Amino acid sequence: MTTKSQRQLMIADWLRDHRVGSQEELVARLSLAGxxxxxxxxxxxxxxxxxxxxKRDGSIRYVMPDQVEPGHAATKLDRLLAEWVDAIIPAxxxxxxxxPPGSANLVANALDAAGLEEFAGTLAGDDTIFVALAEGVNPHAAVRLLQERRSGA
Structure with a gap:
């Protein structure tokens, strides 16, 4: 029987070595491996x-974090802030x-992945995200930062 860590190691190796475009493809590869x-x-x-x-070389595929170009996470965050965030409120x-309903987790994951030093972490519900600020960060400055990223300024 294969352990979870062995299965995940196989998946990581496949993502690094092959173009894997869907979860179903990974299920099939795992099945072929027994x-x-x-x-x-x-x-x-x-x-x-x-x-x-x-999207790489004209096709959509999964890649491991170490295969992502620098700046990708920040660019993705900017796009998601612009498309999915309706309001940013200091509290x-x-x-x-x-x-909008159902999209908070998507934005929270992108905010965490961007690794911005102003933010300690996120907690996402269905349509609301709590963003914990790092020690000493002014909430109004953090709002301005996200609004600038959201508007592409």
Whole structure:
């Protein structure tokens, strides 16, 4: 029986060595290797591995974090802030970001992945994100930073 860590190592190796465009493709590869896994299991594995979907050489594929070009996470964050954030509200040492229903997690993940030093972390619900500010960060300055990124300034 294959352990979770062995399965994830196989997935990571496949992502680095091959063009894998879908979770179903990974399920099929695992099956050929004698490992039964569902699409939901593979989805969780990809999330835990930090794999991201990118367009490369004209096709969409999963890649590992170490294969992502510098600046990709920041560019993705800027796009998601512009497209999905309806409001940015300071609340003490937190920011509250409002999004359409179902999209808070997408934006929170992008904010965490961007690694901006002003933000300690996020907590996402369905349409609301709490953003914890790093020690000493002025909430109003943090709002301005996100609004500038959102508007492309």
């Amino acid at each position: 490992i039964n896994a569902t699409q939901a299991t593979v989805s969780r594995d990809l999330l835990e591995l930090g794999a991201v979907k990118l 003490g040492n937190l920011l509250v970001l409002k999004t």
